[in-house]
Amino acid sequence: MAKRDNGIHGFMGGRNGFDNLSRILLFVALGVFILTALFRIWALAVLGGILIAIALFRVFSKNLSRRYAENQTYMQLTGNARGYVHRFYLRRKDKKTHKIFRCPNCSQKIRVPRGKGDIKIKCPSCRIEFVQNTGTEKK
Ligand SMILES: [Zn+2]
Incomplete structure (x- = not known):
C-alpha cells in the first residue's frame, strides 16, 4: 500500500x-x-x-x-x-401565482393562474363548467 x-x-x-x-x-x-x-x-x-x-x-x-x-x-x-x-x-x-378552486359538483381540486378576472373553469374529472373569480392583475 x-x-x-x-x-x-x-x-x-x-x-x-x-x-x-x-x-x-x-x-x-x-x-x-x-x-x-x-x-x-x-x-x-x-x-x-x-x-x-x-x-x-x-x-x-x-x-x-x-x-x-x-x-x-x-x-x-x-x-x-x-x-x-x-x-x-x-x-x-x-399561492402567489395560482389559486385552488373546488369543483362544486365533485369537489375535485383545480389549480388555476391568478389575476385573470372571471374565468370559466371546466372540471377535469366530471366535465362540469363553473365561473370563478381569480382576481385582477396587480402591480
Ligand atoms: Zn367536478
Missing part, C-alpha cells in the same frame, strides 16, 4: 468527511451558542461543545460503514419533516 500522508488529501483519505448529519450537528451547535450568548446560560455552551465534538468525530472517523448507517438513520427519521418544510415553501410560492 502506497503512503499518501502528505497534505490535506492524505489526511482526509479514508475518512468520513461532512455528511448531512454532521452538517446539521454543527448547525444546531451554532444555534446553541447563539442561545448561550443571548440568555447567558453557560451550561448550554457545554452542550454546543459536545455537539461540535460529535460532528468533528464523525467527519474524521474512519469507520465509514458505521457513519453511513448513522447518516441513513438520520435521513430516514427526518425525511418526513424535511419533505414537509420543502412542500410548505413550494405551496407558499405557488
Whole structure:
C-alpha cells in the first residue's frame, strides 16, 4: 500500500468527511451558542461543545460503514419533516401565482393562474363548467 500522508488529501483519505448529519450537528451547535450568548446560560455552551465534538468525530472517523448507517438513520427519521418544510415553501410560492378552486359538483381540486378576472373553469374529472373569480392583475 502506497503512503499518501502528505497534505490535506492524505489526511482526509479514508475518512468520513461532512455528511448531512454532521452538517446539521454543527448547525444546531451554532444555534446553541447563539442561545448561550443571548440568555447567558453557560451550561448550554457545554452542550454546543459536545455537539461540535460529535460532528468533528464523525467527519474524521474512519469507520465509514458505521457513519453511513448513522447518516441513513438520520435521513430516514427526518425525511418526513424535511419533505414537509420543502412542500410548505413550494405551496407558499405557488399561492402567489395560482389559486385552488373546488369543483362544486365533485369537489375535485383545480389549480388555476391568478389575476385573470372571471374565468370559466371546466372540471377535469366530471366535465362540469363553473365561473370563478381569480382576481385582477396587480402591480
Ligand atoms: Zn367536478
